Amino acid sequence: MKSHSSTLLAEVRTFRQNHPDVRYVDLIALDIPGRFYGKRYPVEMLEKVAAGSPLKLPQNAVLLGAQGGLFKIGDYCFHDGDPDANRRLVPGTLKPVSWEAQPLGQMLITSDGTEAPIEFEPREVLAKVLERLHRKGIHPVVAFELEFYLFDKKLNDGLPQFARDPLSDDPDDQPTLHIERLSRFAPVLDDMVQTAQAQGIDITVVTAELGPGQFEINFGHLDDGLRAADWAALFCRSTRGVALKHGYRASFMAKPYLQHPGSGMHVHVSLYDAAGNNLLAAHQQQPLRHAVAGCLALLPHCMPIFSPNHNAFRRLGGTVNAATKACWGYEDRDACVRIPESDPRNLRIEHRLASADANPYLVLAAILVGLEHGLDTAQEPIAPLNEDRTSGHDFPLEMLEAVRAMQQQPVLREGLGAEFVDVYCENKRQDHLAFQQEINAREYRWYL
CATH class of the missing domain: 3.30.590.10 (Glutamine synthetase/guanido kinase, catalytic domain)
Structure with missing residues (x-):
């Protein structure tokens, strides 16, 4: 785990050195319909996540509909308290974003490989099959x-x-x-x-x-x-x-x-x-x-x-x-x-x-x-x-x-x-x- 964190930390620090004008990084993952959701993090906070600080997003963000709304699915969304779930950074995916008006970065995040993966997260489903x-x-x-x-x-x-x-x-x-x-x-x-x-x-x-x-x-x-x-x-x-x-x-x-x-x-x-x-x-x-x-x-x-x-x-x-x-x-x-x-x-x-x-x-x-x-x-x-x-x-x-x-x-x-x-x-x-x-x-x- 320590080696994994040190690798991520080196990736973030190298990115900051190569792209000093980037202040924010979009942390993104694919939901069930195939759209990206996530959070925009200050790059200095990303360094803390890479060093081992928790990264949590709502579990039910994976369940968004095509237009972004939530549906009642079993006990999810409206009867589960909308809990957070841990995510991790995907190594090797921190890259600059060149198509936005301001300098940005982006990096994939996922629940697969965490202590409690989200069973219905698309990347986790594929990870289990592989x-x-x-x-x-x-x-x-x-x-x-x-x-x-x-x-x-x-x-x-x-x-x-x-x-x-x-x-x-x-x-x-x-x-x-x-x-x-x-x-x-x-x-x-x-x-x-x-x-x-x-x-x-x-x-x-x-x-x-x-x-x-x-x-x-x-x-x-x-x-x-x-x-x-x-x-x-x-x-x-x-x-x-x-x-x-x-x-x-x-x-x-x-x-x-x-x-x-x-x-x-x-x-x-x-x-x-x-x-x-x-x-x-x-x-x-x-x-x-x-x-x-x-x-x-x-x-x-x-x-x-x-x-x-x-x-x-x-x-x-x-x-x-x-x-x-x-x-x-x-x-x-x-x-x-x-x-x-x-x-x-x-x-x-x-x-x-x-x-x-x-x-x-x-x-x-x-x-x-x-x-x-x-x-x-x-x-x-x-x-x-x-x-x-x-x-x-x-x-x-x-x-x-x-x-x-x-x-x-x-x-x-x-x-x-x-x-x-x-x-x-x-x-x-x-x-x-x-x-x-x-x-x-x-x-x-x-x-x-």
């Missing part, structure tokens, strides 16, 4: 890919406007999938990449996607699943800030336009033993097939994680590469679980179903539980799409049905934690019901 896999001799290597849209900074009657292309105001004139679009938006994209790299995030590939103003960012592969999810979360935060600085609005909303493709979160996962052997490639890739079967078996029960809001369900099935069934295939982007072509050393699955605004800690945790379930049960998967284009299991396409499917699934309750599953499902149910409590203009046009 710890269990490590005890079994399974070591995941993970890489995220995130799609997002750029919009004009100003909304038009609450609706998004296409990002202003420097050469044309016509969204149809934006070259789809062309390298030219990267050049047209180079100033903001370059700033996004450089800012992410300053946060310690390994950005590898930038792609212009199908939608007008839509892009995809790929991250490097990591043998630390927690850090991989940290990267995805931190990238979303910095990208929104950089976009505003350039006069744009960046959004990871799953389906901002009905007529254009939605934005997804693709997760590449390979599994290795302690000696560095790819477990999925052993025995003529039989473990790969078992892992796929486990993923597909649990996928219909994980939909509240993969599609965490009403809008995310709009993304499924209507446009390019968004599946409507739990299916798999080799080199097939219509599949939820795609097996990219690779050598045995790099054999992996690419899980393509989650929306870009899903919680990266929970998405990865759900995928890993599926892989674990498949390896434990050693079942054969259904036919791949390469052999049968109709192959696949149905999954829920509406939130309340999805919550019912998730809450009673015994493998998920054991793999992710029963307390987390109950809390998460009730949070999604209440968020969805709150979203429905407004009559929109179309409803009056149809039924008044």
Whole structure:
């Protein structure tokens, strides 16, 4: 513990030396809907925390709804006295914030690794899954890919406007999938990449996607699943800030336009033993097939994680590469679980179903539980799409049905934690019901 504190203290002191103009540091963590909450600390107080002083925030901050409010979930929020819970600083995450008007720093905090972790904190849920896999001799290597849209900074009657292309105001004139679009938006994209790299995030590939103003960012592969999810979360935060600085609005909303493709979160996962052997490639890739079967078996029960809001369900099935069934295939982007072509050393699955605004800690945790379930049960998967284009299991396409499917699934309750599953499902149910409590203009046009 002393060594851990001394490492953190050295990190804070080095930061202060390198950034003497920074007076405050945002201590941040991801809540259940995937939004950051936290506190802004004077940097001298952060040094005390790094030296071992307690860091406490309300436990129920993790339970915030999409709009920041609290719902009654069991005895939480309104019958528990709103207790504080200990957090700790995540080493290596203290970085400067360059997109705000004043010099700031930011640092991740978490309850995992404390004496009493919060069972339903997303990072803690993933930490427990990774710890269990490590005890079994399974070591995941993970890489995220995130799609997002750029919009004009100003909304038009609450609706998004296409990002202003420097050469044309016509969204149809934006070259789809062309390298030219990267050049047209180079100033903001370059700033996004450089800012992410300053946060310690390994950005590898930038792609212009199908939608007008839509892009995809790929991250490097990591043998630390927690850090991989940290990267995805931190990238979303910095990208929104950089976009505003350039006069744009960046959004990871799953389906901002009905007529254009939605934005997804693709997760590449390979599994290795302690000696560095790819477990999925052993025995003529039989473990790969078992892992796929486990993923597909649990996928219909994980939909509240993969599609965490009403809008995310709009993304499924209507446009390019968004599946409507739990299916798999080799080199097939219509599949939820795609097996990219690779050598045995790099054999992996690419899980393509989650929306870009899903919680990266929970998405990865759900995928890993599926892989674990498949390896434990050693079942054969259904036919791949390469052999049968109709192959696949149905999954829920509406939130309340999805919550019912998730809450009673015994493998998920054991793999992710029963307390987390109950809390998460009730949070999604209440968020969805709150979203429905407004009559929109179309409803009056149809039924008044």
